[in-house]
Every structure is written in structure tokens, then in C-alpha cells.
Amino acid sequence: MTTMPTAADLLPLLPELVLVGGAFALLMLDLFLDESRRIVTHVLAIALLLVAGWLAFSGVGGQGTVLGGMFVRDAMGDVLKGGACLLTALALVYAWPFLRQRGLYKGEIAVLMLFAVAGMMLLISAGSLVMVYLGLEMLALCSYALVAIDRDNGLASEAAMKYFVLGSLSSGMLLYGLSLLYGATGTLDLAQLRSAIAASQETGLLLTGTVFAVAGIAFKFGAAPFHMWVPDTYQGAPTPITLFLGSAPELGSFALAFRLLESGVGPLDERWRLLMAGLAVASLVIGNLVALMQTNLKRMLAYSAISHIGFLFLGFAGGGAQGYAAAMFYVLSYALMSAAAFGSIIVLSNQGFEADRIDDFKGLNARSPWLAGLVLCIMASLAGVPPFLGFWAKLAVLRAAVQGDMLWLAIVGIVAAVIGAFYYLRVIKVMYFDEAPADAPAPRDNRPLRIAFAVNALALLVLGIFWNPIMAWCQQAFGA
Amino acid sequence: MSPEPLHSSMPLLSLLVWLPILGGALCLLVGNSRPQAARWLALLVALVALVLSIPLFTAFDMANPGMQFVEQHAWIPTYAIQYHLGADGISVALIALTTLTTVLVLIGAWGSVSERVAQYYAAFLFLEGLMIGVFCAMDAMLFYVFFEGMLIPMFLIIGVWGGPRRIYASIKFFLYTFLGSVFMLVGLVWLYLQGGSWQLADMYALPLSMPAQTWLFFAFLIAFAVKVPMFPVHTWLPDAHVEAPTGGSVILAAIMLKIGGYGFLRFSLPIVPDASQAYAWVVIALSLIAVVYIGLVALVQDDMKKLIAYSSISHMGFVTLGTFIAFALVRDFGNLDAARLGLQGAMVQMISHGFVSGAMFSCVGVVYDRMHTRMIKDYGGVANVMPWFAFFMVLFAMANSGLPGTSGFVGEFMVILASFQDHPLLAFTAATTLITGAAYTLWLTKRVIWGDITNPHVAEMQDIDFREWIVLGVFAAGVLLIGLWPKPLTDLMEPSIAQLASQLAATKL
Numbered sequence: 001m002t003t004m005p006t007a008a009d010l011l012p013l014l015p016e017l018v019l020v021g022g023a024f025a026l027l028m029l030d031l032f033l034d035e036s037r038r039i040v041t042h043v044l045a046i047a048l049l050l051v052a053g054w055l056a057f058s059g060v061g062g063q064g065t066v067l068g069g070m071f072v073r074d075a076m077g078d079v080l081k082g083g084a085c086l087l088t089a090l091a092l093v094y095a096w097p098f099l100r101q102r103g104l105y106k107g108e109i110a111v112l113m114l115f116a117v118a119g120m121m122l123l124i125s126a127g128s129l130v131m132v133y134l135g136l137e138m139l140a141l142c143s144y145a146l147v148a149i150d151r152d153n154g155l156a157s158e159a160a161m162k163y164f165v166l167g168s169l170s171s172g173m174l175l176y177g178l179s180l181l182y183g184a185t186g187t188l189d190l191a192q193l194r195s196a197i198a199a200s201q202e203t204g205l206l207l208t209g210t211v212f213a214v215a216g217i218a219f220k221f222g223a224a225p226f227h228m229w230v231p232d233t234y235q236g237a238p239t240p241i242t243l244f245l246g247s248a249p250e251l252g253s254f255a256l257a258f259r260l261l262e263s264g265v266g267p268l269d270e271r272w273r274l275l276m277a278g279l280a281v282a283s284l285v286i287g288n289l290v291a292l293m294q295t296n297l298k299r300m301l302a303y304s305a306i307s308h309i310g311f312l313f314l315g316f317a318g319g320g321a322q323g324y325a326a327a328m329f330y331v332l333s334y335a336l337m338s339a340a341a342f343g344s345i346i347v348l349s350n351q352g353f354e355a356d357r358i359d360d361f362k363g364l365n366a367r368s369p370w371l372a373g374l375v376l377c378i379m380a381s382l383a384g385v386p387p388f389l390g391f392w393a394k395l396a397v398l399r400a401a402v403q404g405d406m407l408w409l410a411i412v413g414i415v416a417a418v419i420g421a422f423y424y425l426r427v428i429k430v431m432y433f434d435e436a437p438a439d440a441p442a443p444r445d446n447r448p449l450r451i452a453f454a455v456n457a458l459a460l461l462v463l464g465i466f467w468n469p470i471m472a473w474c475q476q477a478f479g480a
Numbered sequence: 481m482s483p484e485p486l487h488s489s490m491p492l493l494s495l496l497v498w499l500p501i502l503g504g505a506l507c508l509l510v511g512n513s514r515p516q517a518a519r520w521l522a523l524l525v526a527l528v529a530l531v532l533s534i535p536l537f538t539a540f541d542m543a544n545p546g547m548q549f550v551e552q553h554a555w556i557p558t559y560a561i562q563y564h565l566g567a568d569g570i571s572v573a574l575i576a577l578t579t580l581t582t583v584l585v586l587i588g589a590w591g592s593v594s595e596r597v598a599q600y601y602a603a604f605l606f607l608e609g610l611m612i613g614v615f616c617a618m619d620a621m622l623f624y625v626f627f628e629g630m631l632i633p634m635f636l637i638i639g640v641w642g643g644p645r646r647i648y649a650s651i652k653f654f655l656y657t658f659l660g661s662v663f664m665l666v667g668l669v670w671l672y673l674q675g676g677s678w679q680l681a682d683m684y685a686l687p688l689s690m691p692a693q694t695w696l697f698f699a700f701l702i703a704f705a706v707k708v709p710m711f712p713v714h715t716w717l718p719d720a721h722v723e724a725p726t727g728g729s730v731i732l733a734a735i736m737l738k739i740g741g742y743g744f745l746r747f748s749l750p751i752v753p754d755a756s757q758a759y760a761w762v763v764i765a766l767s768l769i770a771v772v773y774i775g776l777v778a779l780v781q782d783d784m785k786k787l788i789a790y791s792s793i794s795h796m797g798f799v800t801l802g803t804f805i806a807f808a809l810v811r812d813f814g815n816l817d818a819a820r821l822g823l824q825g826a827m828v829q830m831i832s833h834g835f836v837s838g839a840m841f842s843c844v845g846v847v848y849d850r851m852h853t854r855m856i857k858d859y860g861g862v863a864n865v866m867p868w869f870a871f872f873m874v875l876f877a878m879a880n881s882g883l884p885g886t887s888g889f890v891g892e893f894m895v896i897l898a899s900f901q902d903h904p905l906l907a908f909t910a911a912t913t914l915i916t917g918a919a920y921t922l923w924l925t926k927r928v929i930w931g932d933i934t935n936p937h938v939a940e941m942q943d944i945d946f947r948e949w950i951v952l953g954v955f956a957a958g959v960l961l962i963g964l965w966p967k968p969l970t971d972l973m974e975p976s977i978a979q980l981a982s983q984l985a986a987t988k989l
Binding site for chain 1: 508511512555556558559596621625628629631632635639640647650651654655659662663669670672673
């Protein structure tokens with residue numbers, strides 16, 4: 001393990017290496033660009049993400065376990081990495097006009113996001129407990145800084161503070177759990193950990209470690225009852241940052257859960273599946289019920305995120321290859337929906353107008369039928385109405401729960417979906433049934449933003465009809 | 481033993497599903513700023529769909545009880561979901577009802593809808609495509625997609641163009657029907673995991689234990705009972721009907737309610753026959769309550785639309801009664817002929833109610849456009865100023881009360897005959913509708929049509945114009961045609977119903 005890595009060892013890391021190398025280059029380049037030419041950084045960052053995403057997705061560099069088992073490149077990782085890069089590129093497109101107008105688009109925004117993605121990619125490919133933690137912290141540190149980017153705004157600073165304190169707490173819990181697992185088995189390598197657990201008779205220490213690890217995972221996902229940071233952070237952060245946090249990092253969280261729970265403590269799955277089921281119920285109930293009462297759209301979407309994590313956990317609770325495939329399908333679909341939902345706030349916002357209250361969407365249909373139609377697609381998809389993508393994601397996790405002999409959990413899930421439908425309908429209601437206020441500002445007219453938003457929202461409909469390839473990737477990733 | 485399905489050379493059913501949906505999208509592109517263009521475009525699309533439904537009859541093989549015009553393609557191989565359409569006699573009748581009613585609704589809205597016209601017409605075209613999809617989907621998941629997809633356009637129709645309490649009504653409508661159908665979704669997922677297929681035909685063949693059938697039966701019951709709607713989950717309907725614009729009420733009553741009855745025939749009966757037999761009494765009891773109690777509730781309404789809405793629930797009670805009395809007949813007496821009569825009666829009642837309720841709501845729409853009130857007390861003596869209108873309204877009222885010679889009589893009579901063979905008391909209870917139905921409808925006409933004009937605004941009303949004449953005239957023709965000569969309709973459906981009835985006797989245990 002102490003030998004120098006060879007070129008063959010590094011080849012599977014090609015996407016990460018390109019991304020990190022490019023990010024350093026951009027960091028340097030940005031120093032020499034003045035404010036008016038910042039667009040260069042922006043465009044190059046997007047291009048870099050697309051290249052890295054393509055390298056990962058198309059499998060350039062080959063699969064395999066390298067660096068002494070620290071780094072695993074597999075089919076699941078390639079899809080997730082491609083998705084994370086693409087979603088982050090999308091987030092950057094959304095971010096530009098909004099942050100620009102508020103004077104917040106520093107070169108660091110793009111670079112921080114690039115490093116956050118690098119962290120996600122390492123986490124996705126983690127082969128040992130150390131790599132899990134390193135990737136996670138790299139992602140988390142960049143996220144804290146991104147939330148705090150609007151440092152003169154009290155709400156944003158509060159959000160960043162809460163995010164940082166609770167995030168550190170969760171990292172501590174996760175680390176504690178990992179140390180217990182290490183103590184019980186004497187290995188940091190996930191594959192060795194798995195076989196050690198399978199052979200082990202002792203369960204007390206392992207279970208304690210697993211519980212802490214699950215708590216850490218739930219914290220990072222924002223699953224109830226570890227969801228306290230989500231509403232404040234989502235509401236306080238500048239909307240494009242919320243959009244970023246609510247989409248790509250969810251893919252990282254999924255990988256975190258899969259690597260730790262299945263690749264690591266897989267043999268204990270009968271126990272942790274019940275834990276995940278409990279977290280799912282708590283998230284579904286709390287997320288949906290509290291979302292009903294929100295008047296701020298960002299806060300409502302934050303609680304909606306909690307409930308969606310509950311649905312995602314149905315896939316883990318169901319377990320098995322189909323269950324993980326369902327959860328992965330869910331996380332990909334949800335990240336896309338979440339990006340579109342926050343994207344709608346950005347499209348409607350303007351100088352001095354955040355458009356983050358539900359009432360700000362009043363009468364949108366009269367002002368712009370096209371935008372109202374797109375938001376309708378997004379809300380219907382979040383609510384899980386066929387044929388939108390969100391429905392199929394729910395179908396997949398319901399199937400996983402039923403298949404995993406958790407019919408009761410599936411029933412909790414569908415009842416929660418009906419409750420949840422109400423608050424999404426309320427957004428549709430204010431757009432279509434209510435009169436527009438006389439002083440409503442015009443939606444933002446930025447062509448790349450408009451195009452990205454339209455593509456993002458319509459993708460929910462188009463992929464809702466042709467979702468077979470995505471599900472095929474997910475099933476292949478787990479050999480289902 | 482079902483014969484080989486007939487594969488068609490032209491994807492007729494696909495055209496019928498997707499043409500209106502594409503037409504709706506085009507309508508949206510035309511935009512609200514060009515209302516006249518949107519109207520003509522929508523009407524054209526609906527007329528083409530109507531014309532396209534004619535080959536369904538001409539090319540239909542009456543001797544074949546199985547699915548015809550079949551189209552089967554892989555859609556989502558990873559989940560074994562197929563794009564599988566097909567139509568038997570039952571589907572063809574309901575598809576034709578859908579295309580015809582949509583055309584009438586679009587003509588009916590010509591003058592009365594002036595706000596957001598393109599979106600209004602587009603919503604109805606979307607609905608048309610989705611409803612046709614429901615009637616010909618042979619894959620359970622495809623069925624569910626169409627079934628749920630309808631909610632959004634209907635939600636918008638009620639909420640955007642509806643009456644004063646439209647928001648309450650639209651959200652109630654959505655959540656009620658959504659709640660009903662999600663239980664079915666879990667049931668379907670469970671069935672899929674048992675048999676590995678979403679195809680209805682495979683689900684029919686899948687053996688199921690009694691506890692499993694019981695759970696599935698109630699999951700289906702909730703989904704379809706809400707749609708029909710059956711007592712006690714009917715409360716969304718009066719709200720939705722009253723607040724919806726005329727076209728929305730017509731489509732709701734004429735077609736969407738039929739989807740509940742259709743669901744019972746396609747899902748409950750063949751998939752869970754044993755549980756359906758064991759719990760037929762539940763549905764029969766609820767149907768009788770609907771027929772008698774809801775009929776009495778209709779009697780005391782002072783809002784015309786509400787009265788017709790309650791009368792719809794009461795009449796739909798005959799559909800569920802006819803469907804499930806068939807089980808009791810097979811179980812108690814092995815009487816397949818009477819069971820067929822019950823099923824046939826239920827189907828005729830569905831089609832007939834489509835015409836009658838659609839016509840009644842259109843009539844209310846006609847006077848509402850002139851007076852902007854639905855209250856019975858605001859009218860009186862309408863016949864003095866609107867003789868043509870009075871003629872049509874009285875005709876539909878007669879059909880609604882089940883007068884022989886109109887379509888309302890045929891289905892009800894068949895169902896009553898079938899229930900008599902099970903128990904005379906059942907038939908007697910159901911037959912009370914001939915009294916209550918006549919009472920509330922005739923009393924309605926007495927207060928609205930006859931008598932002296934008491935409200936000066938009524939005196940200023942113009943009789944129906946050509947456009948309204950066409951709408952009511954076509955409805956009247958349908959009502960009389962089925963009433964006087966139901967044979968073509970029953971012949972069309974007979975082979976499929978005979979096959980359904982034979983499945984009643986089969987057990988899957």
C-alpha cells in the first residue's frame with residue numbers, strides 16, 4: 001500500500017483529476033479577470049463540468065478499484081458523477097443572472113461549486129471509511145462557504161451558521177459511528193469491513209456504530225428527525241445556492257448511504273432497514289404536515305425535500321438490488337425536480353424582488369401562460385401525478401417497499417403523497433385561480449436562464465414518458 | 481378461451497388518444513389572444529376524433545368478444561410496462577360517447593366561455609385524449625397513467641372557469657379522487673410483483689388467495705367508488721358539479737363518472753372474482769342507499785345543478801347495482817342469463833346516463849348563460865319565452881325519470897329485472913327510484929318551465945339559438961335512439977359482456 005500509484009492506478013480517476021486540475025486553473029485565471037469579464041470563468045466552469053461529467057458517464061478511464069482499495073469506480077458511480085456534474089452545470093446557469101444582479105457572483109462561486117462536485121465525486125467512489133469522510137467534508141466545507149456568500153445578509157448568515165454548526169455535529173456523529181465500526185473490525189476498507197462483519201459474532205459495537213452512521217447519513221440528507229437545518233438553510237441561502245444544495249449533493253448523500261450501508265455494513269441490513277423505514281415515516285409525516293403551513297415557497301420546498309427524502313428511504317428500507325435501483329432513480333429524479341422548482345423562483349425573481357413567497361406566484365397564468373405551464377409541470381411532478389417523472393420515481397420506491405415486505409410502509413407513503421399533493425396544488429391554485437397583483441414585476445428576461453428552465457421543466461414531462469433508459473442505468477448499477 | 485386479438489393495420493386507438501392531446505397542445509400555442517382561432521382549431525380536432533371513432537363501429541367484429549384494434553409495444557421494459565391498447569364492445573361504446581360529448585361540449589362553450597378561451601378548449605381536448613386512453617388501456621399501469629392524468633385538466637377546468645366556490649370544489653375534487661386511486665396503485669404494484677406483468681390479461685389469469693383478493697377488492701373499491709361516486713364517498717361530486725363550468729359538469733357527469741363503472745368491470749370483476757362475490761352485498765347495499773337516499777336528497781335541492789348532481793349519484797347507483805347483482809345471481813342461483821342482464825343493464829345505464837345527464841347540465845348551462853343564476857326559485861314560466869328550450873328540457877326530464885321510450889328506462893328496467901331474480905325486495909327498493917326520480921325531476925320542470933313568469937328577467941330571455949339547438953338536438957336524438965331501439969347498442973356489447981359473465985363464475989382460489 002505504500003508504493004507510488006502508477007498511471008494505471010490513476011486512469012480511473014481521470015474525471016476527478018480533470019475537474020480538480022481545471023478548478024485550480026480557473027482559480028488562478030479568475031485572479032486576472034476583472035469584474036466585467038467574469039463571464040469567462042462562468043462559461044469555462046460550465047464547460048469543465050460538462051467535460052468531467054461526460055468523462056465519468058461515458059466510462060473513459062475504465063472501471064476498477066485502485067489506490068489500495070481507497071477509490072472504487074463502478075457503474076453506479078459513473079451515472080451519479082455524470083448526474084452531479086450536469087446538475088451543477090445547470091445550477092451555475094441558473095445562478096448567473098440572479099447573483100450577478102445582486103453583485104454576488106464572485107469567481108469563487110464557480111470554483112467552490114467545482115470543488116464541491118469534486119468532493120461529491122470522491123464520496124461517490126469512496127472505497128474506505130476515510131475516503132467517505134474526506135469526500136463528505138470537502139463537499140460540506142464548500143457548501144458552508146457557498147451559503148455564507150451573501151455575508152451582509154442577516155438571514156443568509158444565520159443560515160450559514162446553522163448549517164455549519166449542525167453540519168459539524170452530524171459529521172461528528174458520523175465519525176463517531178465510523179470509529180466504532182473501525183474499532184470493532186480493525187479495518188477502514190469497506191470491502192474488508194463487510195466481510196469482517198459477515199464473519200463476526202459480536203453485534204453490540206457494530207450496531208452502535210451503524211446507528212451513529214445512519215444518524216449521520218440522515219443528517220446529511222436532511223431526513224426527520226435530523227432535519228432542523230434544512231428549512232433555515234434553504235430559506236436563508238441565496239436562491240441559486242439553495243438550488244445547488246437541493247440537487248447535486250443529494251446524489252452524494254445517496255452514495256454516502258449506499259457505500260456505508262450496503263458496501264460497508266451490508267450484513268446488518270435487517271437492522272438498518274428498519275431504521276431507514278422509521279426515518280422514512282418520520283420524514284414523510286413531518287415533511288408533509290409542516291409543508292402544509294408554509295407561506296414561503298423556499299421553506300415549503302425545504303419541507304417538501306424532507307418528505308421526498310422519506311420517499312427515497314423507502315427504497316433503502318425495501319432493500320435489495322431493486323430497492324437501491326429505485327432509490328437511485330428517485331434521487332436522480334428528485335434532484336432534477338428540485339432544481340426546476342428552485343429555478344422557477346429564480347426565473348420569477350428580479351432586482352429587489354425575491355419571488356420566494358407563494359403569493360408571488362399569484363396570477364402567473366395571466367402574466368405568462370408559458371411559465372405558468374412549466375411551473376405546473378414541476379408541481380405536478382413533485383406531487384407525483386402521472387405521467388410526470390416524479391410519479392415514476394414514487395412508483396419505483398413503492399415497488400421496492402412492497403417487494404421488501406413492507407406493505408405498511410408503502411401505505412404510509414401513499415397517504416403522505418396525498419397530503420403532500422395539497423401544498424403543491426396550492427401553488428398551481430395561486431398561479432391559475434388567483435388574480436395577479438397590479439405591481440407584480442415582470443419575470444426575468446435572460447435567455448440562457450429561460451432556456452435552461454424550460455428544458456429542465458419539460459424534461460420532467462419528456463423523461464416521464466421515456467424513463468426507461470434512466471431506470472436501466474440504475475438497475476445495471478446494482479445488477480438488478 | 482379468448483380468441484386471438486385482432487391486430488389492426490392502422491393505429492386507430494393511438495390516433496384517438498393522441499390526436500386530441502396534440503390538438504390541445506396546438507390550441508395552447510394559438511394562445512388566449514386569438515380566441516376564435518382556438519375555438520375553430522379545437523372543434524376541428526374534436527370533429528376529426530369523432531370521425532375517427534366511426535371506423536370503430538364499421539370495422540368492429542361483433543362476433544369477437546375479445547380485444548380488437550390491438551396495439552402492443554414495449555414501453556418501459558425495465559418495469560415490464562407496455563403500451564398496450566385494445567377495445568371490446570364496452571370500450572367502443574364508451575369511446576364513442578366520449579368523442580361525441582366532447583364535440584357537443586366544445587360547441588356548447590362557443591358563446592359562454594370568453595375568458596382564457598384557448599386554455600379552456602385545450603383542457604377539454606387533453607381530457608378527451610386521456611379519457612379515451614382510459615377506455616382502451618390494456619396495461620394496468622398505462623390505465624393508471626391516463627386515469628390520474630385526467631385530474632390536472634379537470635382540476636384547472638373547475639378552478640379557473642368555475643363558480644364562486646370553485647377553489648374549494650376543485651381541491652376537494654382532486655384530493656378525493658387522488659386518495660381513492662393511490663390505494664389502487666399499491667394494489668397494482670402488489671399484483672405486478674406477484675405475476676411479473678402489468679397486462680390486464682395476465683392479471684385475470686393470476687391465481688390469488690382469498691385474503692389477497694379481499695385486500696385488492698377493497699383497494700379497487702375505494703378507487704372506483706370515489707369515481708362513480710358511491711355513497712358515502714360521493715360528497716365531492718355535488719361541489720364539483722355545481723362549481724364547474726357547464727362543459728366541465730357535462731364531461732364529469734357524462735364520461736368521468738363512467739370510468740368508475742368501467743373500472744369495476746375491467747378490474748374488480750375479473751381480477752378478484754371471489755372477493756367480489758363475497759363482498760357483493762357491500763356494494764349492493766351502498767348502491768341501494770344511493771338510489772333511495774340520494775334520490776330523496778335530490779328532492780330537497782334548490783339549486784338546479786345540485787339537484788342534477790344528486791340525481792346522477794342516484795342513477796349511477798343502478799350501474800353498481802347491476803354490476804354486482806350479477807355476482808349475487810351467479811353465486812346464489814348460478815343464473816348466468818340474469819347476471820348478463822344485470823351487466824348489460826349497467827352498461828346501457830352508463831351510456832344512457834351519459835346522454836341524459838350531459839343534456840340536463842347543458843340545459844342548465846343554457847339558462848345560466850342568460851340569467852347567471854342556478855337557483856330554481858329565480859325561474860318559472862320559462863316555457864312562455866323559450867318554447868324550444870322547454871321542449872328539450874321536458875324531454876330530458878322524462879328520460880331522467882325513466883319514462884319508457886327514453887334511454888333512461890332501458891338500463892334501469894334491465895337492472896330491476898335482474899335484481900328481481902335475486903330477491904324481489906331488492907328490485908322493489910331499486911324501483912322506488914321511478915317514483916322519487918319522477919318526483920324530483922318533474923317538480924324541477926314544474927318550477928322552472930311551467931307556470932307564470934314571476935321574475936321579470938325571465939321574460940327577457942331569448943329562446944335557444946342554432947348552436948344550442950344542435951347540442952340539445954344531438955343529445956335528444958341519442959336519448960330517443962337508445963330508448964326506442966337499444967338493440968344496436970346491446971348487440972355491440974353483448975359478446976364482451978357474455979365473456980365477463982362467464983368470468984364471474986370462475987374462481988381464482
